[in-house]
Amino acid sequence: MKRAYNFNAGPAALPEAVLAKAQEEFLNINGSGMSVMEISHRSKDFESIINKAKSLLIELMDIPEDYDVLFLQGGASLQFSMIPMNLLPEGKTASYVLTGSWSEKALKEAEKVGTCEVAASAKETNYSTIPALDELNVAENAAYLHITSNNTIFGTQWKDYPETVEVPVIADMSSDILSKKIDVSKFGLIYAGAQKNLGPSGVTVVIIRKDLIQKNAGLPTMLSFQTHADNDSLYNTPPTMSIYLLSLVLQWVKDLGGLEEIERLNEQKAALLYNTIDESNGFYKGHARPDSRSYMNVTFTLKNEDLTKQFLAEAKEAGFVGLNGHRSVGGCRASIYNAVPLVHCEELASFMKKFQAAHTR
Numbered sequence: 367m368k369r370a371y372n373f374n375a376g377p378a379a380l381p382e383a384v385l386a387k388a389q390e391e392f393l394n395i396n397g398s399g400m401s402v403m404e405i406s407h408r409s410k411d412f413e414s415i416i417n418k419a420k421s422l423l424i425e426l427m428d429i430p431e432d433y434d435v436l437f438l439q440g441g442a443s444l445q446f447s448m449i450p451m452n453l454l455p456e457g458k459t460a461s462y463v464l465t466g467s468w469s470e471k472a473l474k475e476a477e478k479v480g481t482c483e484v485a486a487s488a489k490e491t492n493y494s495t496i497p498a499l500d501e502l503n504v505a506e507n508a509a510y511l512h513i514t515s516n517n518t519i520f521g522t523q524w525k526d527y528p529e530t531v532e533v534p535v536i537a538d539m540s541s542d543i544l545s546k547k548i549d550v551s552k553f554g555l556i557y558a559g560a561q562k563n564l565g566p567s568g569v570t571v572v573i574i575r576k577d578l579i580q581k582n583a584g585l586p587t588m589l590s591f592q593t594h595a596d597n598d599s600l601y602n603t604p605p606t607m608s609i610y611l612l613s614l615v616l617q618w619v620k621d622l623g624g625l626e627e628i629e630r631l632n633e634q635k636a637a638l639l640y641n642t643i644d645e646s647n648g649f650y651k652g653h654a655r656p657d658s659r660s661y662m663n664v665t666f667t668l669k670n671e672d673l674t675k676q677f678l679a680e681a682k683e684a685g686f687v688g689l690n691g692h693r694s695v696g697g698c699r700a701s702i703y704n705a706v707p708l709v710h711c712e713e714l715a716s717f718m719k720k721f722q723a724a725h726t727r
């Protein structure tokens with residue numbers, strides 16, 4: 367069976383080896399005679415799966431000891447609310463950097479909870495840029511500074527992160543977690559829905575500095591970080607299947623050589639597509655300014671809308687999946703997360719060149 371050239375933005379491609387392993391173990395996890403979906407979340411078998419996922423993530427991302435790793439539900443979208451509910455007390459301000467639709471949504475939810483300010487916005491450039499670090503206006507009494515490390519829809523990505531002395535930096539890393547080495551100690555909290563680089567949808571990873579986990583008696587139990595930290599992410603029934611697949615994806619990253627190797631591959635994949643755009647004499651136009659380009663989501667248009675439509679139709683015909691830009695911005699987008707093989711990017715680059723040759727007189 368030939369696997370699709372899958373450039374979906376999320377849920378997205380998973381490593382073939384992970385799916386094969388899951389298939390092999392599907393009816394019988396750990397010799398239990400049951401599938402992972404049928405075992406108790408309080409069983410030894412599941413305990414070893416969730417512990418493995420946690421310890422692999424800690425190892426791969428080099429997460430310091432003063433951080434906790436939580437596996438939650440509700441997607442990254444629930445974190446838009448949980449973060450201010452837990453970390454934005456009265457009398458403090460949350461600072462948000464707007465770099466696209468997801469940061470706008472994060473801000474909108476936080477505003478329902480407390481006082482917020484915009485520390486910088488790239489809206490004027492139609493979100494084709496990342497604001498310069500020295501242009502961030504962090505509120506004086508800031509509880510935290512929120513950024514979106516990779517902007518899935520517009521295709522931009524932070525290269526360096528803000529370093530604030532006292533104010534914790536919180537990053538929505540939904541679309542670039544585990545794609546490169548980062549220094550976790552620069553962040554107070556990192557969160558990510560799993561369905562791009564970590565596994566299937568259903569589980570949300572939160573990496574939180576322990577001193578930020580505080581009692582807040584007024585909060586609904588399920589919305590308090592403390593509940594999940596106190597119960598090792600097993601306060602209620604977790605998404606067992608998603609956590610199992612997450613553990614397999616993490617093992618795959620480790621077997622591949624860890625984040626250094628993943629980063630090297632991701633740079634290679636992104637370069638293939640961006641070089642094709644840059645060498646096309648304007649036939650393809652990248653949305654992001656070159657210094658702000660994402661290595662995960664490559665966004666571009668063609669000379670005009672008709673040609674863009676034709677490109678998407680012919681690409682689909684040729685077996686490329688998921689190249690339509692997000693419904694809010696149009697154009698084309700190739701999402702090239704960790705699990706997208708280099709050879710699929712080579713095929714896409716070659717298709718783009720052939721399409722250009724066929725449509726240039």
Ligand code: PLP
Nearest residue numbers: 441442443468518538540541559
């Ligand atoms: N943040 C970013 C950067 C995203 O790309 C997405 C989804 O694509 C979300 C948040 C929302 O994630 P979820 O669907 O897990 O709530």
